[in-house]
Amino acid sequence: MSGLDARLAVERGGFRLELELVVPPGAVVALLGPNGAGKSTGLGALAGAVPLASGRVVLDGRVLDDVAVGVSVDIARRSVGWMFQDALLFPHLSVAENVAFGLRAGGARRADALRTAGEWLGRLGIGELAGARPREVSGGQAQRVALARALAPQPHLLLLDEPLAALDAEVREEVRSGLRDGLRRHPGCTILVTHDPVDAEVLADEVVVVEGGRAVQRGTPDALRAAPATPYVSAMFPG
Amino acid sequence: MPRRDLPGILWLPAAVAVLLLALPLVALITRVPWTRAGALLAAPESLSALLLSLGTALAATAAALVLGVPLAAVLASSDRWPTPARRLLRAAVTVPLVLPPVVGGIALLLLLGRQGLVGAPLQSLTGITVPFTTPAVVLAQTFVSMPFLVLAVEGALRGADPRYGIVAASLGASRWHAFRRVTLPLVAPGLVSGAVLCFTRALGEFGATITFAGSLPGVTRTLPVAAYLGLQTSPDSAIVLALLLLAVSVVVLVSLRDRWLRVGA
Amino acid sequence: MRRRAAPAAIAALAAAALVGCASTGAGSGAGTGATAGTVSVFAAASLTDVLEELADRFEAERPGVSVVLSFGGSSGLAAQLTQGAPADVFAAASEDTMAVVADAGLLAGESVVVARNVLEIAVPPGNPAGVTGLADLARPELAIALCDESVPCGAVASRVLAAAGVQAVPDTLEQDVRAVLTKVELGEVDAGLVYRTDVLAAGGRAQGVPFPEAEEEPTDYPIAVLDRAADPELARAFARYVAEDGRSAFEEAGFAAP
Numbered sequence: 001m002s003g004l005d006a007r008l009a010v011e012r013g014g015f016r017l018e019l020e021l022v023v024p025p026g027a028v029v030a031l032l033g034p035n036g037a038g039k040s041t042g043l044g045a046l047a048g049a050v051p052l053a054s055g056r057v058v059l060d061g062r063v064l065d066d067v068a069v070g071v072s073v074d075i076a077r078r079s080v081g082w083m084f085q086d087a088l089l090f091p092h093l094s095v096a097e098n099v100a101f102g103l104r105a106g107g108a109r110r111a112d113a114l115r116t117a118g119e120w121l122g123r124l125g126i127g128e129l130a131g132a133r134p135r136e137v138s139g140g141q142a143q144r145v146a147l148a149r150a151l152a153p154q155p156h157l158l159l160l161d162e163p164l165a166a167l168d169a170e171v172r173e174e175v176r177s178g179l180r181d182g183l184r185r186h187p188g189c190t191i192l193v194t195h196d197p198v199d200a201e202v203l204a205d206e207v208v209v210v211e212g213g214r215a216v217q218r219g220t221p222d223a224l225r226a227a228p229a230t231p232y233v234s235a236m237f238p239g
Numbered sequence: 240m241p242r243r244d245l246p247g248i249l250w251l252p253a254a255v256a257v258l259l260l261a262l263p264l265v266a267l268i269t270r271v272p273w274t275r276a277g278a279l280l281a282a283p284e285s286l287s288a289l290l291l292s293l294g295t296a297l298a299a300t301a302a303a304l305v306l307g308v309p310l311a312a313v314l315a316s317s318d319r320w321p322t323p324a325r326r327l328l329r330a331a332v333t334v335p336l337v338l339p340p341v342v343g344g345i346a347l348l349l350l351l352g353r354q355g356l357v358g359a360p361l362q363s364l365t366g367i368t369v370p371f372t373t374p375a376v377v378l379a380q381t382f383v384s385m386p387f388l389v390l391a392v393e394g395a396l397r398g399a400d401p402r403y404g405i406v407a408a409s410l411g412a413s414r415w416h417a418f419r420r421v422t423l424p425l426v427a428p429g430l431v432s433g434a435v436l437c438f439t440r441a442l443g444e445f446g447a448t449i450t451f452a453g454s455l456p457g458v459t460r461t462l463p464v465a466a467y468l469g470l471q472t473s474p475d476s477a478i479v480l481a482l483l484l485l486a487v488s489v490v491v492l493v494s495l496r497d498r499w500l501r502v503g504a
Numbered sequence: 505m506r507r508r509a510a511p512a513a514i515a516a517l518a519a520a521a522l523v524g525c526a527s528t529g530a531g532s533g534a535g536t537g538a539t540a541g542t543v544s545v546f547a548a549a550s551l552t553d554v555l556e557e558l559a560d561r562f563e564a565e566r567p568g569v570s571v572v573l574s575f576g577g578s579s580g581l582a583a584q585l586t587q588g589a590p591a592d593v594f595a596a597a598s599e600d601t602m603a604v605v606a607d608a609g610l611l612a613g614e615s616v617v618v619a620r621n622v623l624e625i626a627v628p629p630g631n632p633a634g635v636t637g638l639a640d641l642a643r644p645e646l647a648i649a650l651c652d653e654s655v656p657c658g659a660v661a662s663r664v665l666a667a668a669g670v671q672a673v674p675d676t677l678e679q680d681v682r683a684v685l686t687k688v689e690l691g692e693v694d695a696g697l698v699y700r701t702d703v704l705a706a707g708g709r710a711q712g713v714p715f716p717e718a719e720e721e722p723t724d725y726p727i728a729v730l731d732r733a734a735d736p737e738l739a740r741a742f743a744r745y746v747a748e749d750g751r752s753a754f755e756e757a758g759f760a761a762p
Contacts, residue, residue, distance in 0.1 A: 021271035049405060075408040076417075088402055092424040101420070102410030153411055353647070354691040370692050371647065371675040453676025453687070454652065460677075468652050469681055470583060 001025040001060050004157055004189045008055030008065070010045050012039075016053075017041050017213040023157075023189035025060070030192045030204035034232060039193040039211040043159045046077040046191065047082050060156045060188075063127040067200035076105075078157075085162040087142035089134035095145050096121065102153035120148040126181055130225070140171035147182050158183075158190040164199060175200055197236040209233050258369060264485065271482050272475045279479040287457045288465040289483060294499045295373065296441040299380035303388045306381075308430070311392035312418070336386045343382055351378070351451075374453035376459050380441035387440055388433040393428025396422070435495050441487045475487025520528060540568035541735045546585060548578040548597035548656075549682055550621065550699055551718055551725065555595065556755045562742055563657045567603045571742065577680040579655050585610060585730070592733035593743055595725060597621075598656035602726040612736060616745045619759035622722050623657075624700040627712040628690045633694035633761035638665070638715045641672040641695060649684045649696040652677040657684070660721050661697045668717045699723065704758040724762060 004023040009016065017038035021160050031039045038136050044050035046057060048064065051072070057065040059080070063072045081102075097192055099117035104110065121127045124126065126144050137145065143163060150158060164172045180203055183190055192203055200207045201221045208218040209232065217229040221237060228234035272279070312333065316352060319327045335343055337446030351358040351369040362368050369375050403425060407417035423430065446462040452459040454468065462484050507547050547555050552598050559571035574581070578597040582604045585591060595618070597601040626636050633646050641648050650672065651658030658677065665672050675693065678684045684696040689709040703712035727746055733739040751761065 047405075047409060075405070076413055078409075079411075082404070082406065082408055084402060086402075088400070088406050090403065090407075090421055091422070092427070101407070101412070105407075105410055105412040105416055123386050149410065159409075199353075273744065295753075348690055348692060354694045355741060368647070396598065453649070454678060455674065455676050468654050473654070474583060 001156075002058075002186070003027070004059050004191075005056075006046060006055070006057040008045050008057060009053045010041055010043075010050055011053040012041065012050075015041075015213060017045075017161070019045075019210070019215060023191065023206065025189060026187055027205045028183055028190040028192060028203055030194055030200035031210055032194060032197065032200050032205045032207050032236065033210035034195065039210050040161055042210070043082070043161050043191065043193055046157065047080050047159055048073060048078050062156075079153075079155045080155065081155035081158045083143075083146050083150045083158070083160045083163050085166045087134075087139070087146040089142055089145055090095075090147070091134050093134075094130070095126075095132045095134065095137065098134065098145060099149045099152050101149060106153055117148070117152060120152045123185060124148050124178060135208045138171070139167055140175045143167065143175050144178050145178060149158075150212075151186055152184060154186075154188070156188045158186055158188060160190065162193055162195070164194070164196070174199045179203060191220070209236075218232075256399045265340075266480060267339075267478060267485070270478050272478070275475065275484075276479050282324045282427075282476070284456055284465060285476070285480060285483070286464045288460055288480065289487075291373070291376070291457065291460065292442055292462040292484075293487070295376045295380055296424075296438050296444075298377045299384055299441040300388075300434055300438040302377065302381045303441075304430075304440065306431075307385045307388040307437075308392055309425075311396060314389065314393045315396035317361060327432040332386050332389050334383055336390075339501075340383050340444065340446030341450050344379060344447035344452075347375075347379060347382060347447065347451040351375075370451060371453045371455065371459060373452075373458055376448050376461060379451045380444045381446035383444050383447050384437040384440040389438040391429050391433030391436060392426060393427035395433075399425045425504060435491060439491060440470060442488060442491075506550040525556040525622050527555070540554050541738045542570050542572060542573045543593060543735070543739055544574070544591045544592045545595065545742070546576070546581045546589070546591045547593075548581070548601075548679060548725065549575045550597055550701055551575070551619075552594055552703055554619075554750065554753050554759070557753050558741075558746055561749075562735070562745050569661055569738065577655055585589075589646055590732065590734075591730055592735070592739035593727065593729055594728040595746070596656075597723060597725060598659070599726055600659070602728060605728070610730050610732070612729045612731040612733065614745050615726035615753070617702060617724045617726050618750065619725040619754040620717040620722045620762050621699045621701055621725065621759055623660060623715075624718065625684055626696050626698045626701075626703050626705050626706070626710045626714060627686055627694065627713055628691045629708060629711055631711060631713070632691075635695045635713050637668050637713070638668050638717055641674075642667070642670050644673050646694040647678050647692065648672060648674045649678055649687045649693040650674045651681055651684055651697070652679060656723065657681040657697070657699065661739055663722045664717055666696075667720060701758040720761070725759070 004021060005023045006019070006021045008024055015038065019042050021029065031042060033039050038150060045052055052065055052067050054067045054187050055065065056063070059153060063071055064078050065071060090101065093101065095115045096114055098122055100113035103116055104115035118127065121130055124144050124147065126141060129141060129145065134142060164176055167175055176199065183203065191200065194200060197230045206218060206225060207221055208215050209224070210231055217224060217233055224233055225237040228237060264275045269287055271333070303377065310332070314328065317328060348355060348370060350356050351364055353359065353362055353368055353370065399422065402418050403421050407421040413422065443463055447465050448459070454460045462480055463467065466477045467479035469480055545555065559573055563569055563571055578601040581594070582596065582601050585594060585605050586608045594605055604617065605611060608661045624632055625635055626659050627633065640646065650661050653659055653662050672717055676687070681702055685698050685702050686695045687693045689706060700712065705712055728741050729736065730741050
């Protein structure tokens with residue numbers, strides 16, 4: 001396990017994103033930045049859903065992308081979990097079947113997959129939802145189920161794209177702490193895209209601030225607060 | 240949801256439209272010779288036409304599902320194709336919708352008939368002839384009804400959130416696994432309504448069938464063909480057959496509608 | 505100018521409805537001039553060529569008169585007439601069909617037989633299956649098209665086959681004689697039973713194999729004026745014209761004299 005080592009450039013229309021990310025195993029890096037800074041595009045590139053213009057992505061010693069030699073591993077074989085702002089639970093499957101989905105896709109037997117799924121739900125404190133249908137659970141619960149679903153196949157890299165942004169303020173706090181517990185149990189690396197500095201403070205070991213397609217500053221929240229490099233950073237982390 | 244009342248001017252044409260659609264069926268029902276209906280329906284010709292129609296329409300629907308769902312998926316993802324190729328594909332799917340079915344039947348004859356483009360070599364190589372057989376009925380029905388299914392499923396696929404597919408892929412699902420286990424279930428309502436439309440259209444198919452498959456009791460004479468021939472000599476039996484066709488279609492539409500309302504509730 | 509209606513049954517019905525409107529509108533004018541007016545004719549599909557020619561000549565001799573022809577299977581036309589379709593003259597492909605209309609009390613006077621037709625075997629050009637007579641229709645390896653028994657050509661065919669003791673094995677029973685002929689012309693069947701006049705009308709696209717048994721079951725074509733005729737005098741004039749002055753046209757088309 002050597003974590004993520006990514007140096008990539010993406011071009012979309014006139015927009016260019018250049019990003020360098022080194023994440024040790026078990027660490028959480030937050031990509032923080034205003035709308036349109038390129039954070040979500042960066043996640044898409046790491047997931048293999050957005051083609052790279054140049055660069056190389058290595059995850060735990062395995063080359064996922066190398067534009068120079070024409071390597072690009074399919075999204076399904078990258079061992080990269082991806083969570084969105086909406087839970088996107090599969091509506092035709094029960095909660096437990098949703099969490100078991102990745103295990104089943106990996107070849108696990110149905111009974112084994114469902115048992116493992118139940119364990120993950122228990123760990124995240126929502127074991128009682130196992131038999132529920134997605135439409136029967138609340139927004140906050142759904143987002144926790146989505147986290148369990150993303151963690152269950154034990155991806156080497158977990159991508160979280162604004163996972164709390166769609167939630168009401170009262171629920172957000174609770175789900176955030178659930179997320180923190182979940183991430184502690186995740187041995188792989190995690191990249192969290194957010195525009196909320198509180199998410200970054202609570203969940204991340206390191207913050208990378210992205211503006212206009214570039215990383216303008218990186219460090220712990222305290223370090224950013226101590227020496228903000230741009231007006232945006234100082235607005236996010238007021239001294 | 241607050242909403243304003245409809246402008247009054249819409250009511251009159253709407254009422255005329257309903258009458259135009261419903262009154263012919265009412266007239267049909269009032270003319271049914273109820274006392275003899277049972278005997279007319281139990282006649283061997285009626286029963287064999289009914290069974291043939293149900294069997295061929297089911298087979299056509301199955302064929303449309305097996306071939307049409309993949310076609311719908313291709314169409315739904317064809318936006319990045321070059322425009323001429325995309326238009327050609329779409330035309331191939333929609334032309335049978337607007338083509339008079341008789342013309343479709345002639346086209347099928349010219350392709351698969353004994354002198355046809357494919358039919359002639361097929362016969363000389365294998366001895367198989369397609370026209371005037373039950374499979375020819377299924378082919379004619381599939382030709383006419385599959386576009387309904389394809390367009391319904393394509394619409395549902397376009398309406399589905401593509402991020403579900405991305406999530407499935409990120410969980411390690413191959414493209415096929417994701418399509419089968421996530422995308423298809425997501426569009427199940429569109430799939431079912433497309434299949435129902437397809438089935439009822441196949442059940443009512445007349446022009447392409449009589450042209451391409453002919454009309455032989457028990458082999459190719461489906462309910463609509465039998466009803467049309469009945470009109471020549473025995474209008475009563477034609478009316479009863481038409482009623483039967485109407486009843487089967489209504490039962491299929493209503494029962495599936497209920498099923499999906501319950502699932503959606 | 506003469507308007508010509510499409511042959512398909514539905515279209516004929518629609519056309520008949522339109523003609524109905526038109527003749528209602530013209531009704532007041534029809535009484536004033538003896539020479540002007542419209543005759544609406546429902547006729548069996550096998551009379552298409554002859555009646556079109558006769559109608560042209562009739563109109564040429566009477567300026568201002570127009571003949572509107574609607575062709576279709578005669579059973580279907582009879583059904584439309586009993587359902588109230590407006591027409592002045594009916595020419596059927598069998599006495600039985602005319603009887604349906606007569607029994608409904610729709611005729612003004614008696615019907616007159618104007619022509620006679622006999623069945624013939626139609627085969628694709630070159631007669632690829634080597635059909636020589638009625639007995640060939642029992643060969644199971646051949647593709648055979650007949651009219652359904654519910655239409656006149658099928659009823660005649662079934663009588664002819666029964667009289668000859670031939671057990672035909674049809675692959676399809678079509679709704680009218682033109683549909684049988686089409687399948688012969690397309691080469692989809694090896695043989696079909698149609699009228700001699702149909703073979704003649706097909707030109708080179710089909711050839712005929714006459715057979716002696718056909719003469720035993722000739723088909724008569726009666727014509728009659730309907731009692732709802734808007735201009736009965738003109739309608740009778742046209743029916744008489746077809747019966748008396750039309751003989752040579754019928755013979756050219758392959759009909760026999762009654």
